[in-house]
Amino acid sequence: MANTEFEKPELKKYSEVPKLEEKATSHLAPFKSKEEFQSSLGYPGELVDNWQEKALDKMGDLLGRYRSLRVYLDSCIQCGACTDKCHYYLGTKDPNNMPVGRQNLLRSVYRRYFTLPGKFFPKLVGAVDLTKEVLDEWYSYYHQCSQCRRCAVFCPIGIDTAEISMAAREIMDSVGVGQKYCNEIIGKVHKIGNNLGLPEPALADTLEGLEEDVKDDTGIDVKYPLDQENSEVLLVTPSADFFAEPHVDGLIGYGKVLHQAGISWTLSSHASEAANFGMFIGSYDNMKKLALRIREAALDLKVKRIVFGECGHAWRVAYSFLNTLAGPFDFLDPRYPVPQHICEVTHDLMKKKIIKFDASANDDMVLTYHDSCNVARASNMGDVIGGQFTIPRELIKASVNNYFDMDENTIMEKTYCCGGGGGLLTDDLIELRMKGALPRMEALKNVVEEHGVTHMAAICAICKSQFSKALSYYGFELDQIVSLHQLVGNALIMNKKEL
Amino acid sequence: MSLVTVVYGLLFYFAFLILVIGLAYRIYEYAKVPAPLKIPTPPAPKTKQGVAVRIFREVVLFESLFHSTKWTWLFGWLFHFTLLLAAFRHLRYFTDPVWFWVSWEIVQAAGHYGGYIMVLALFGLLGRRVFVDRVRYISSPSDYLMLILIIGIAVSGLMMKWFHTDIFAVKQFFLGLMYFNWAELPSDFVLLLHLGLVIALMIIFPYSKLLHAPGLFFSPTRNQTDTARDNRHIADWAKKLETHK
Numbered sequence: 001m002a003n004t005e006f007e008k009p010e011l012k013k014y015s016e017v018p019k020l021e022e023k024a025t026s027h028l029a030p031f032k033s034k035e036e037f038q039s040s041l042g043y044p045g046e047l048v049d050n051w052q053e054k055a056l057d058k059m060g061d062l063l064g065r066y067r068s069l070r071v072y073l074d075s076c077i078q079c080g081a082c083t084d085k086c087h088y089y090l091g092t093k094d095p096n097n098m099p100v101g102r103q104n105l106l107r108s109v110y111r112r113y114f115t116l117p118g119k120f121f122p123k124l125v126g127a128v129d130l131t132k133e134v135l136d137e138w139y140s141y142y143h144q145c146s147q148c149r150r151c152a153v154f155c156p157i158g159i160d161t162a163e164i165s166m167a168a169r170e171i172m173d174s175v176g177v178g179q180k181y182c183n184e185i186i187g188k189v190h191k192i193g194n195n196l197g198l199p200e201p202a203l204a205d206t207l208e209g210l211e212e213d214v215k216d217d218t219g220i221d222v223k224y225p226l227d228q229e230n231s232e233v234l235l236v237t238p239s240a241d242f243f244a245e246p247h248v249d250g251l252i253g254y255g256k257v258l259h260q261a262g263i264s265w266t267l268s269s270h271a272s273e274a275a276n277f278g279m280f281i282g283s284y285d286n287m288k289k290l291a292l293r294i295r296e297a298a299l300d301l302k303v304k305r306i307v308f309g310e311c312g313h314a315w316r317v318a319y320s321f322l323n324t325l326a327g328p329f330d331f332l333d334p335r336y337p338v339p340q341h342i343c344e345v346t347h348d349l350m351k352k353k354i355i356k357f358d359a360s361a362n363d364d365m366v367l368t369y370h371d372s373c374n375v376a377r378a379s380n381m382g383d384v385i386g387g388q389f390t391i392p393r394e395l396i397k398a399s400v401n402n403y404f405d406m407d408e409n410t411i412m413e414k415t416y417c418c419g420g421g422g423g424l425l426t427d428d429l430i431e432l433r434m435k436g437a438l439p440r441m442e443a444l445k446n447v448v449e450e451h452g453v454t455h456m457a458a459i460c461a462i463c464k465s466q467f468s469k470a471l472s473y474y475g476f477e478l479d480q481i482v483s484l485h486q487l488v489g490n491a492l493i494m495n496k497k498e499l
Numbered sequence: 500m501s502l503v504t505v506v507y508g509l510l511f512y513f514a515f516l517i518l519v520i521g522l523a524y525r526i527y528e529y530a531k532v533p534a535p536l537k538i539p540t541p542p543a544p545k546t547k548q549g550v551a552v553r554i555f556r557e558v559v560l561f562e563s564l565f566h567s568t569k570w571t572w573l574f575g576w577l578f579h580f581t582l583l584l585a586a587f588r589h590l591r592y593f594t595d596p597v598w599f600w601v602s603w604e605i606v607q608a609a610g611h612y613g614g615y616i617m618v619l620a621l622f623g624l625l626g627r628r629v630f631v632d633r634v635r636y637i638s639s640p641s642d643y644l645m646l647i648l649i650i651g652i653a654v655s656g657l658m659m660k661w662f663h664t665d666i667f668a669v670k671q672f673f674l675g676l677m678y679f680n681w682a683e684l685p686s687d688f689v690l691l692l693h694l695g696l697v698i699a700l701m702i703i704f705p706y707s708k709l710l711h712a713p714g715l716f717f718s719p720t721r722n723q724t725d726t727a728r729d730n731r732h733i734a735d736w737a738k739k740l741e742t743h744k
Binding site for chain 2 (some may be wrong): 067084100288292324412423
């Protein structure tokens with residue numbers, strides 16, 4: 001079990017940039033992947049003998065395939081603009097958690113083997129040999145990056161540390177050093193179809209239970225269909241939505257909206273997972289294979305539209321990559337973008353007045369909204385610039401009467417990661433996760449004190465799970481994190497006449 | 500022809516070749532490597548015109564840096580802007596007849612007085628490296644040396660205001676290099692220092708972090724349109740992985 005004995009950061013009114021403490025979190029590293037998980041993804045089971053050579057070959061390969069990596073390893077001015085932008089640096093004080101510090105772990109090896117000054121004058125340009133110590137450092141610190149891209153927004157060149165951490169993870173996987181949490185999960189999706197390894201019967205059973213709950217609650221027969229051919233919509237949602245709290249309340253909300261709008265829809269047991277951890281490990285191949293399950297499900301079930309549930313990185317892969325990885329989707333209804341976010345669907349129905357809300361249903365809550373990093377900085381909604389910020393907010397404001405934004409430096413494109421993204425939502429990294437949640441918790445505390453905010457909404461399964469832990473850790477209540485479609489579902493005026 | 504003239508003449512040819520070929524090769528490399536996925540950061544433009552505006556604002560205003568760190572922005576922007584002014588002023592050495600706007604008093608004065616601001620800005624940037632613990636941590640010897648080199652160029656350039664140099668002869672020297680009709684280079688120490696440091700900078704450019712200049716134009720987070728749902732964005736190497744129909 002992970003060490004939970006670590007100093008709890010204090011929540012301050014005005015966030016401070018801490019003095020750096022070298023090696024403050026050098027002891028942190030997630031459990032390593034075992035042979036069975038590695039080999040199912042096409043990676044060696046343990047550190048290969050000639051790992052240095054293989055790692056450098058892989059680096060060369062990636063430099064020839066990703067312009068981002070090629071340009072970003074060369075272009076950093078070491079200006080320091082990013083050094084106070086990462087939530088993990090602010091929470092841990094470890095200089096290797098400054099975005100440039102993290103990049104330099106890979107850049108120094110790149111310089112040593114791929115640039116002239118690094119070959120001839122390594123000390124001068126900070127180039128280092130690829131040793132076992134360096135590999136261990138990579139493993140530690142490239143698993144202290146949630147790939148949230150906050151640094152990329154602030155960098156004058158747009159250097160995206162996520163691109164570098166993904167490349168580092170792929171290099172490590174290729175020499176047999178993988179992370180258990182991510183690789184085990186990817187294996188489950190390849191084999192069963194979702195991160196949790198829920199087989200079809202268990203899924204059917206869960207959804208049946210959900211229908212009964214909603215019936216008890218509202219008196220309405222809202223269906224949560226599975227593998228129903230010829231439905232209008234294939235809903236792909238993170239598997240946490242099937243039973244975790246508050247995720248499941250979001251799923252209930254999607255069902256209510258689609259029911260009320262009269263849109264036939266189905267989940268798929270083949271593509272029962274929106275999440276795509278292939279992105280976290282920087283593996284185009286794995287990401288593509290996972291994405292293709294969604295295409296296959298859409299074809300098999302003969303649906304007309306694909307809609308994604310509330311999941312941050314899943315929406316990044318869906319919005320930004322799905323068409324590239326698994327398209328073209330010319331077999332779907334061309335009147336709708338592929339894929340759509342459930343917030344876009346609900347927003348559209350609201351604008352067309354097909355669904356209506358009674359915001360007083362949520363009068364027991366005062367809301368704020370956490371922009372999930374991957375939605376905010378790596379996707380869009382509604383095809384207007386900034387739609388990923390305005391559409392969720394408009395939905396919340398339609399569903400509740402009391403809403404306040406957090407500090408402007410902590411929302412929208414400047415939002416802080418929850419601290420658990422990028423494949424770090426595992427108990428072996430609990431210290432990192434709690435420390436990384438610090439900037440968000442400080443911003444939340446301020447609106448709690450100033451405006452009496454009681455709840456924070458999010459549209460990401462990882463954020464919701466991470467905040468359940470972080471909220472109680474920092475002295476809030478764990479149920480203060482809610483799903484956006486939980487609010488929508490509460491406020492939705494359901495038409496009982498149809499019954 | 501003096502030894503100094505021959506050495507500097509040859510060095511300038513060498514440095515010029517390294518700079519141009521090195522930079523062209525880097526740009527070729529950046530252009531050749533595909534960006535296989537759409538990764539623009541917000542606010543991501545939907546059109547190519549939007550991208551052009553975005554890059555323009557980054558290049559001219561350092562917009563992201565402005566939102567990031569005001570001091571670094573101030574020093575960094577002043578340095579680059581005064582560098583541009585200095586470049587304009589120096590065009591008089593390379594154009595004959597001098598382009599009309601280069602000889603304007605305002606252009607010449609701005610280039611000169613901008614030089615003092617440039618030195619202050621460079622010391623500001625150096626100060627950040629020395630005094631801000633986070634920036635000190637990431638600074639390697641080359642980061643300091645690069646600043647010192649540029650400070651050296653700026654200061655030696657400004658010093659020629661006081662240590663007389665025959666700038667007409669300097670111009671003849673450069674025109675001579677350009678048109679392969681060599682002329683003597685005055686062997687004043689400050690001038691030779693100034694030109695020597697410039698040669699060093701030209702040689703270092705394609706092998707150093709100065710590549711941030713072309714890098715910005717090739718940065719996928721900044722130069723991509725946000726059209727991921729409209730078009731597939733598939734790299735040649737990724738096409739080979741296509742298994743579905």
